[in-house]
Amino acid sequence: MKTLEQLLAEHPFFSGLAPDHLKLFAGCAVTLRVDSGEFLFREGELARSFFVVRHGSIAITSVTPQEGLVTIQTLDEGDILGWSWLLPPYRWHFGARALEPAALISLDATCVRTKCEHDHEFGYEIMRRFAQVMASRLEATHLQLMNVYESRT
Amino acid sequence: MNPAPEIATATAAADGMLPEVWRVDRVRRETHDTFTLELGPERPGSERAFEPGQFNMLYVFGVGEVPISISGDPRRRDRVVHTTRAVGRVTNVMSGLKTGGRIGLRGPYGTPWPVAAAQGRDVVLVAGGIGLAPLRPALYAILHRRNDFRNVVLLYGTRSPGDILFRQELERWRARFDLDVHVTVDRGAPSWKGNVGVVTTLVQKAPFDPRNAVAFICGPEVMIRFTAAELQRRGVPLDDVHISMERNMKCGIGLCGHCQLAGVFVCRDGPVFPYSRVADLVTQWEV
Ligand SMILES: Cc1cc2nc3c(=O)[nH]c(=O)nc-3n(C[C@H](O)[C@H](O)[C@H](O)COP(=O)(O)OP(=O)(O)OC[C@H]3O[C@@H](n4cnc5c(N)ncnc54)[C@H](O)[C@@H]3O)c2cc1C
Ligand code: FES
Numbered sequence: 001m002k003t004l005e006q007l008l009a010e011h012p013f014f015s016g017l018a019p020d021h022l023k024l025f026a027g028c029a030v031t032l033r034v035d036s037g038e039f040l041f042r043e044g045e046l047a048r049s050f051f052v053v054r055h056g057s058i059a060i061t062s063v064t065p066q067e068g069l070v071t072i073q074t075l076d077e078g079d080i081l082g083w084s085w086l087l088p089p090y091r092w093h094f095g096a097r098a099l100e101p102a103a104l105i106s107l108d109a110t111c112v113r114t115k116c117e118h119d120h121e122f123g124y125e126i127m128r129r130f131a132q133v134m135a136s137r138l139e140a141t142h143l144q145l146m147n148v149y150e151s152r153t
Numbered sequence: 154m155n156p157a158p159e160i161a162t163a164t165a166a167a168d169g170m171l172p173e174v175w176r177v178d179r180v181r182r183e184t185h186d187t188f189t190l191e192l193g194p195e196r197p198g199s200e201r202a203f204e205p206g207q208f209n210m211l212y213v214f215g216v217g218e219v220p221i222s223i224s225g226d227p228r229r230r231d232r233v234v235h236t237t238r239a240v241g242r243v244t245n246v247m248s249g250l251k252t253g254g255r256i257g258l259r260g261p262y263g264t265p266w267p268v269a270a271a272q273g274r275d276v277v278l279v280a281g282g283i284g285l286a287p288l289r290p291a292l293y294a295i296l297h298r299r300n301d302f303r304n305v306v307l308l309y310g311t312r313s314p315g316d317i318l319f320r321q322e323l324e325r326w327r328a329r330f331d332l333d334v335h336v337t338v339d340r341g342a343p344s345w346k347g348n349v350g351v352v353t354t355l356v357q358k359a360p361f362d363p364r365n366a367v368a369f370i371c372g373p374e375v376m377i378r379f380t381a382a383e384l385q386r387r388g389v390p391l392d393d394v395h396i397s398m399e400r401n402m403k404c405g406i407g408l409c410g411h412c413q414l415a416g417v418f419v420c421r422d423g424p425v426f427p428y429s430r431v432a433d434l435v436t437q438w439e440v
Contacts (some may be wrong), residue, residue: 057348059341059349060349068343069343070340070341070343071349072340073349073350074337074341074347074348074349076358078358099346136354139353139379140350140351140353140354143351143375143379144351146375147339148372148373148375148376148379149281149282149310149311149316149339149372149373150312
């Protein structure tokens, strides 16, 4: 069976990470399986962890008065899920629900934040990688809002 | 005696501008605003070959003429298939045509998708909204000679599940083991179990080798720009990215200059271009 360090090293988010930094992450990690329809977290709850998607598909959801629960994005193998744990007030802005049975790695937020405070190089590396994820999600969200498929030019 | 060269050219041009009458053999409603017309020639012998990516000028009698790409199988010469989204004056009236109705047609015109040049390589087709229609003939041609290509990937994005074109065909394509089909929508209804997110987000994980892939992109130009950027980020050289451009057209054959942008005639030099050639034009508004 693979160790947590090996599992993390296989994931694109952690690719090229120094072995001692991988070890720091692995110390905060546990594997997790969820069934189809199960919520990983709901909007407004405390963000106690973030997740690495190994297999399966996860819907990022929001509740709207008109439509109820809507999916605003889906994530799957190779994606990273959640950054509300990084910044106060550490509450989820959206929910996350498995669309099919999924395998993940859960990283404990307090554990990772504490390690970031103690080892700023490690903290910088995390911030840099999350900034990249956030920038590409923001770009994708802009395109979704622009209704690109129906625009003329 | 032969006519003077300028007279011969003018006659050929005038001939090129004359639509032939075609019959509507079948109408299919694809979505709330998009429909497919299957056309057969009114005059026997008018059948014509076309290459994937080419378009016809369709004339709705008494209303006007618009360029519409051919969306059918290039091996079928006995009929011409067009899939159109009703957006304005001509296309709205066209959407009301019934089986047995008549339409004017001239073409096919324009440059094709470079399907032959993609042989021996991975092929990535990226479509947005109505953009799946002009790409479909390229996919037919590729599937017809599937063994000549390596991985074939179709990435398709629409606004909502209700805007997805050719649903049954997509299901059949998805079931094939030699074709990777990924569909995504901007906004999923509660019953939607597929991907949600813009089509550009599918590029990074799609199964192709960026050093040996050819990409065809068809959709609105904003989508083309962001998709080309994602492909480039993945390592695909822009010379291997081909796009289909849309500009308002009148003659469709390089005479009137209506579709011209910085010396490029979209009707004659395009509509399919290597992205490296037109990257600067894709950001320009029409004048
Ligand atoms: C080479 C080429 C191939 C094309 N292939 C297809 C095709 O296969 N299927 C298809 O449906 N269309 C296709 N088009 C686009 C099509 O030609 C136009 O939608 C059509 O000319 C609109 O004419 P209209 O008289 O109905 O609309 P107009 O009355 O001219 O326009 C009405 C309004 O709609 C807007 N509009 C016009 N065109 C579009 C558009 N394409 N998308 C969004 N808004 C628009 C205009 O800005 C205007 O506000 C193609 C265009 C080109 C140049
Ligand atoms: S439409 Fe007339 S030159 Fe292109």
